[in-house]
Amino acid sequence: MNTIILAAESSSQNPIPSTIGAIIGYVLVSIFLGKVFAKAGEESGKAWVPFLNIYTEVKLAGYNGWTFLLYLVPIVGFVWRILVGLRLGKAFGKSGVFSFFLLAWLSVIGYIIVGPADSRCDRRRIPA
Numbered sequence: 001m002n003t004i005i006l007a008a009e010s011s012s013q014n015p016i017p018s019t020i021g022a023i024i025g026y027v028l029v030s031i032f033l034g035k036v037f038a039k040a041g042e043e044s045g046k047a048w049v050p051f052l053n054i055y056t057e058v059k060l061a062g063y064n065g066w067t068f069l070l071y072l073v074p075i076v077g078f079v080w081r082i083l084v085g086l087r088l089g090k091a092f093g094k095s096g097v098f099s100f101f102l103l104a105w106l107s108v109i110g111y112i113i114v115g116p117a118d119s120r121c122d123r124r125r126i127p128a
Contacts, residue, residue: 029108033057035115040091040123061087062126085110091126092119 033053034044037060046056051068058068061084071077082104089099092114102110 025108029111032108032111032115036060036092036111036121039115039119040121057088058084060091060121060123061085062091062123063087087126091121091123093122093125094119 030047030053034047037047037056038044040060042056042060047053054068054071055065059065063084067080070080082100085104085107086096086099089096089103089110094103094114098110102113
């Protein structure tokens with residue numbers, strides 16, 4: 001019984017699996033966010049650069065790019081993510097429910113759906 005406990009403790013202290021998972025997640029998000037950017041006429045390489053990808057996403061949603069700094073403010077960043085997701089979804093012709101859940105909360109899944117899909121970005125759909 002002590003062997004099982006020691007094995008569990010030693011595996012929870014190993015950072016390699018979580019690091020590999022984080023790298024795989026970053027690569028997946030960057031690939032599909034790059035496809036979303038390409039559909040919107042932006043360089044897909046911007047999806048690979050931290051902070052520049054968020055800046056570009058906020059600009060695609062029709063906001064001033066520097067407002068991406070609101071993500072750093074507690075609670076405000078939470079609300080800001082929803083607003084950016086809703087407007088980004090509207091630009092791609094997606095419903096509010098899709099945008100709220102899959103572009104604001106589960107953005108990885110939203111990018112995987114929007115990136116390869118036939119929808120095109122039309123910034124005229126975003127209200128002024």
